[in-house]
Amino acid sequence: MINPKSKIQNPKSIVILGSGAWGTTLASLASKNGYDVRLWSRQGSVLLEDILEGAHIVLSAISMKGVASVVAQVQSLPVSPDTIFVTATKGLDPAATSTPSQLWQAAFPTNPVVVLSGPNLSKEIQQGLPAATVVASTDAIAASSVQAVFSSPSFRVYTNADPLGVELGGTLKNVMAIAAGTCDGLQLGTNAKAALLTRGLTEIIRIGNHWGAQTETFYGLSGLGDLLATCNSSLSRNYQVGYFLAQGKTLSEVLAELEGTAEGVNTTSVLIQRANAKGISVPISYQVYRLLQGEITPLSAVEALMLRDSKPE
Numbered sequence: 001m002i003n004p005k006s007k008i009q010n011p012k013s014i015v016i017l018g019s020g021a022w023g024t025t026l027a028s029l030a031s032k033n034g035y036d037v038r039l040w041s042r043q044g045s046v047l048l049e050d051i052l053e054g055a056h057i058v059l060s061a062i063s064m065k066g067v068a069s070v071v072a073q074v075q076s077l078p079v080s081p082d083t084i085f086v087t088a089t090k091g092l093d094p095a096a097t098s099t100p101s102q103l104w105q106a107a108f109p110t111n112p113v114v115v116l117s118g119p120n121l122s123k124e125i126q127q128g129l130p131a132a133t134v135v136a137s138t139d140a141i142a143a144s145s146v147q148a149v150f151s152s153p154s155f156r157v158y159t160n161a162d163p164l165g166v167e168l169g170g171t172l173k174n175v176m177a178i179a180a181g182t183c184d185g186l187q188l189g190t191n192a193k194a195a196l197l198t199r200g201l202t203e204i205i206r207i208g209n210h211w212g213a214q215t216e217t218f219y220g221l222s223g224l225g226d227l228l229a230t231c232n233s234s235l236s237r238n239y240q241v242g243y244f245l246a247q248g249k250t251l252s253e254v255l256a257e258l259e260g261t262a263e264g265v266n267t268t269s270v271l272i273q274r275a276n277a278k279g280i281s282v283p284i285s286y287q288v289y290r291l292l293q294g295e296i297t298p299l300s301a302v303e304a305l306m307l308r309d310s311k312p313e
């Protein structure tokens, strides 16, 4: 169903908030398609109010820890009711235990909000390697507008009408990527990895369903697709966290050496908080949580998962 919120059908001016690895990659994709792209960083000299002037699309590629404060800053400025907000952050807000798109939508209830998420390791996309992603919104026109901005022969963009499912797929797979990195770091083999990812997807779907997302979304690019990409690539920062924990490093040592943001560390804590409050069974995420807290070793996490009560699949 087309939601009449979106009035801009041919957006030309795009502001990207966050000039990290993902923000700069997305900026480059849109620029190559001929869009007028302005990139904002909190370290830069350009004021947020100046850069936002006349923007048709505002895309946030800010890491989760900065989203709430940037949403508040943007909210204090004059923004057109037609501006489309796009969020590409894969994280959960610790205070509200909500997703980034929920923060943007709460601040701008009448503007269209689109989630962009998929198996998108930025270094591969920067090299021009082929990749696909999903843009999801309850506003079909807004999703199509964003699809046109980023689509190219090397970047295939699909629309989807379940923004929460798309967003949770990208966010929750980071917890599983920490588990997968640990599994590979311990050299547990291909059977173990297959079992972990399959049961991990079941766990993601269980959480997603509780949250109100649709099961089938998690079998798409933003769910299974991103799970496969992130859990099988040493380019993933979340995978690296697990891998180096399995090598015996402490979390502080790993994070000090890590290039960029590993959202899964914070996401795991917020997820466990929410799962405990709602009574959702999340055995893999719980072991990742205990590992990150330094309560158990990687091997004892594996043992705890293998020795759970027998149950039907």
Ligand SMILES: NC(=O)C1=CN([C@@H]2O[C@H](COP(=O)(O)OP(=O)(O)OC[C@H]3O[C@@H](n4cnc5c(N)ncnc54)[C@H](O)[C@@H]3O)[C@@H](O)[C@H]2O)C=CC1
Residues within 6 Å of the ligand: 018, 019, 020, 021, 022, 023, 041, 042, 043, 061, 062, 063, 064, 065, 066, 067, 069, 070, 088, 089, 090, 091, 120, 121, 122, 123, 260, 261, 263
């Ligand atoms: N790098 C990748 O391959 C992909 C990353 N993502 C997601 O995109 C988001 C950003 O990731 P990266 O660009 O890789 O991280 P990054 O660490 O390279 O960049 C993070 C950006 O957020 C900004 N930021 C952090 N705190 C802020 C604050 N308080 N106020 C304003 N800006 C703040 C930083 O200045 C920086 O521009 C994450 O949620 C990540 O999960 C999604 C898909 C692919």
Ligand SMILES: O=C(CO)COP(=O)(O)O
Residues within 6 Å of the ligand: 090, 118, 119, 120, 121, 122, 174, 177, 226, 229, 230, 235, 236, 237, 238, 239, 261, 262, 263
């Ligand atoms: O989300 C990503 C790939 O889709 C990037 O993964 P990392 O944040 O773990 O590097």
